[in-house]
Amino acid sequence: MGDKMDVSGQTLVKRPPAVLTARIVGRRDLTGDLMLLWLEVPSSFNFRPGQYITIGRDGIERPYSIVSAPHELPRVELFIELVPQGKLTPRLWRLGPGDEVTMRPRAKGLFTFEPGYPNQLMVATVTGIAPFVSIIRDYLHRGERGHRFYVLQGASYCDEFGYDSELRELASRHPDLLTYVPTVSRPQEERNAGWQGETGRVNTIVEKYIETFGLRPEDTIVYACGHSGMIQDVKARLLPKGWRVKEEHFD
Ligand SMILES: Cc1cc2nc3c(=O)[nH]c(=O)nc-3n(C[C@H](O)[C@H](O)[C@H](O)COP(=O)(O)OP(=O)(O)OC[C@H]3O[C@@H](n4cnc5c(N)ncnc54)[C@H](O)[C@@H]3O)c2cc1C
Structure with missing residues (x-):
């Protein structure tokens, strides 16, 4: 991302927004407390297999490991367990296709493939x-x-x-x-x-x-x-x- 100069010659650093929006495009309930959720995420999002995405609703954010592979972007697939007394998952359980969640712009995590071991x-x-x-x-x-x-x-x-x-x-x-x-x-x-x-x-x-x-x-x-x-x-x-x-x- 190129930095720009303002009229006084100072460098303006363009930062990505802190929070983005993802749309729910699919949901499959496996049991009463397990669901598969498909999000459509902005084209700027990328990840390495094994990393997690942080999503949120009403200002409450939690990390979820991504099930899908990068070639499936802009779709991101998640496998989520309901924690009945939890803050975020009961909110997610009320959502379906067309609803939105917030998401952090970058995937995180080091739980990735270690090719050095056959x-x-x-x-x-x-x-x-x-x-x-x-x-x-x-x-x-x-x-x-x-x-x-x-x-x-x-x-x-x-x-x-x-x-x-x-x-x-x-x-x-x-x-x-x-x-x-x-x-x-x-x-x-x-x-x-x-x-x-x-x-x-x-x-x-x-x-x-x-x-x-x-x-x-x-x-x-x-x-x-x-x-x-x-x-x-x-x-x-x-x-x-x-x-x-x-x-x-x-x-
Ligand atoms: C790196 C990472 C990846 C994750 N990936 C996934 C994922 O792919 N799928 C997924 O379902 N969850 C995943 N989680 C857990 C997820 O981030 C949330 O913690 C979970 O969904 C509960 O959120 P909550 O706000 O509903 O509950 P909270 O309000 O955060 O928790 C309420 C209470 O429940 C306990 N608790 C939290 N999670 C569980 C649990 N699973 N079982 C029993 N008790 C729990 C907490 O310790 C707390 O005492 C991941 C967590 C991390 C750190």
């Missing part, structure tokens, strides 16, 4: 899958090769994964590139009737799958995203054994 182990609780979907969509879109993604996602119920169809489909199309393991922590409950996949909290199955996949700390980066309790436990299990763990806490 094996990428991604561990998420529910909405914590967002940055991983962005990274994988972008990787495939750019036609990159040479890395292998192992995605473990935990939820209480099997209707909360959000991106299980997409990840299963990508895994079957690219078996040499992606493995996806969803796990439910309450297998005995009626809402999980018929579930035939993995069971247990995602942090408790990490070591088993490291063994199954034959991963080693020397060639693997572990990313953990979502609830702090999960992240702390994954770190407690892996850091003493020499694994590198990159983390993003949502609560």
Whole structure:
């Protein structure tokens, strides 16, 4: 952005506005407290896969990891959990297509792809899958090769994964590139009737799958995203054994 001179010869620095506006162009309710939201953002906005956007309403702002990849701009996709006692999410739950939210002009965050490791182990609780979907969509879109993604996602119920169809489909199309393991922590409950996949909290199955996949700390980066309790436990299990763990806490 070029600076201009005023009549007295002083330099006027043109700054971008502190807050922009994004329009909601789509919403899909997954459950009573989980939704996918699509925003249309100004053309000046850009981001790296894994980063977050800060959106707001009534002056209350919160960060949300971006699910979509940069090639999908000007659309930005978010996966949001309702915090009933929270300040922003109950307000977002009242919105739909045509409504507006504020947004900060720049994406932020360092929870991005680490290309230096051939094996990428991604561990998420529910909405914590967002940055991983962005990274994988972008990787495939750019036609990159040479890395292998192992995605473990935990939820209480099997209707909360959000991106299980997409990840299963990508895994079957690219078996040499992606493995996806969803796990439910309450297998005995009626809402999980018929579930035939993995069971247990995602942090408790990490070591088993490291063994199954034959991963080693020397060639693997572990990313953990979502609830702090999960992240702390994954770190407690892996850091003493020499694994590198990159983390993003949502609560
Ligand atoms: C980098 C980053 C990325 C994030 N990405 C996402 C995302 O992709 N999707 C998403 O849904 N959220 C995400 N979050 C969380 C989000 O920013 C908000 O904190 C969340 O939506 C709650 O906002 P709120 O205003 O409704 O609740 P607040 O008014 O901020 O919180 C009310 C209370 O609820 C607690 N709380 C906050 N979040 C949770 C939670 N998830 N579960 C239980 N208790 C909680 C708070 O500690 C507080 O005590 C992210 C947070 C960070 C820091």
